[in-house]
Amino acid sequence: MxxxxxxxxxxxxxxxxxxxxxxxxxxxxxxxxxxxxxxxxxxxxxxxxxxxxxxxxxxxxxxxxxxxxxxxxxxxxxxxxxxxxxxxxxxxxxxxxxFFNYPDAIINNIAKGKTEILIGDERCVIRVITREDLKLSEKRNPTGKPFVTQEALFNMVCEDKTEGFEDVKRAEIRFPLYQAIESLQNKKIGQLKKL
Incomplete structure (x- = not known):
């Protein structure tokens, strides 16, 4: 060869x-x-x-x-x-x-305040993310290790998921997932204005 x-x-x-x-x-x-x-x-x-x-x-x-x-x-x-x-x-x-150029997740609002996240052929459903969820997920990462807080938050709010979400090493799933969860936390637009 x-x-x-x-x-x-x-x-x-x-x-x-x-x-x-x-x-x-x-x-x-x-x-x-x-x-x-x-x-x-x-x-x-x-x-x-x-x-x-x-x-x-x-x-x-x-x-x-x-x-x-x-x-x-x-x-x-x-x-x-x-x-x-x-x-x-x-x-x-x-x-x-x-390497960070992964396709974006598709986010769909479904019944009763739940959200469907689609990444390729994989699907999960999460409930509404609360301030308490964010506090608890941060507490589960006292040393500030990368991605631990996001993983803890996902585990708390996920109600249903396909097998692809089980493998926490799959970057092509995790990066779009974490970006989708971040966008769901920031649905409203705010701007600070000096008066």
Missing amino acids: GGFFLTIKNNKTMSVTQEQINEWKEKHGGVYALPVEDKTGYLREPNMNDYKRAFSAMQKNGDIAFGEELLSALWLGGDEAIKTQDEYFLTAKKVLID
Whole structure:
């Protein structure tokens, strides 16, 4: 099989082959090539645990730490310069934002103040979110870990859900879900005006 990228491992040159990419796909699901000019890295698809690690790093050490942590967590192989040399890393960090481009959830009001949230083929029904729900979900996250409050809130207000909502690692479900729940908390429009 033809090589896609030459990389050095233990001072030996080897190529990332289609066979290697197929093995990664079988093990990790989605696999992405990340070309930055003349270098290429290979990443697996992120899950919520990866995002939690990256956002925790960002809370402690800023945006650069976010990029370093996410790139490190997803890295399968390729040219290490993407991780180690600033001129490659800074571009790669910016490209990683593309992982956040998940389709929006569809939000439908249904009977008795309940809301249906549709994400792809998955569906859940939640009740009205109250101030008390928000307080309780915040209390369940005393250390302020990323996404813990949102998950606690969802568990409190969810009345029915399809199987896809059971897997808390599925970022393609969780990000649109959390955005939908956030939008449901902010139905009214307000604006502060100086008088």
